Amino acid sequence: EETFITNKNLYIIKMNDEKSDIRVLLGILNSRFISFFYLKQVTQATKNDFPQLTIKDILRIPFPPLSDDSSHQMVELVKEMLALNKQRAANNDPYTMKSIERRIEATDKQIDQVVYRLYDLTREEIEIVEKNSDW
Template sequence: SYAFDKSGFYSNDKTSIIASDDLYLLGLLNSQVLDFVLHSIASTKRGGYFEYKPMYVQKLPIRPIDFDNPTDKTNYDKMVQQVEIMLTLNQKLAISLDSHSRTVLKRQIDATARQIDNLVYQLYNLTKREIEIVEKSL
């Protein structure tokens, strides 16, 4: 999965950094659809892990937004809103100490991820059958 950093931290491990503050892109990259596509093109490491190398990520079909199209603009705004919610929920989870709060936050995170995935299904015009394939594969 992909992370968003506003603090200027860098990894001291093998990572790829996309220098962007585009929350729409972050939502797409963390969606089940693009994860499904990446798994179909990326190398598999021992243990079934996938390599998220730039050579694979650059092949992902990033859905462009036509800001002159009201539907596209609305979908873009919805994506950004859901990603902002997801970031806030994950920040709260990181500092939450009690078990009940953590459980509630995890459920909210899962629900938000589903909303993002549903929006991505719409953006890419996936059929019901294609959605089933994506969801069963991951």
């Protein structure tokens, strides 16, 4: 068994199910919907805050059951997002940077769409989330 040591500002999340991929959780936690949910559920949170989730906050998030297809789609999108962010960090060319940022934005929107489907949100609910999460 592995040993991990952290301070009070860092939490380690270990997946219980060996088939589960932590990137699914990463995609969900970084989605517009969870940001919206967090702002509505945590009274001291504001849009300008650097989000600081506690274990208590994470446990309040309702996680939907995942199909293999949804999990696979989310993992692929998160892998793409991680690769794009690495490219952005390693790039200095303004033209290339713009292209990478457009791809990041498009991938982010795709992740949001997967999350909206996972949570079975209606078109009206999606509009509310997107209208109230303009950051």
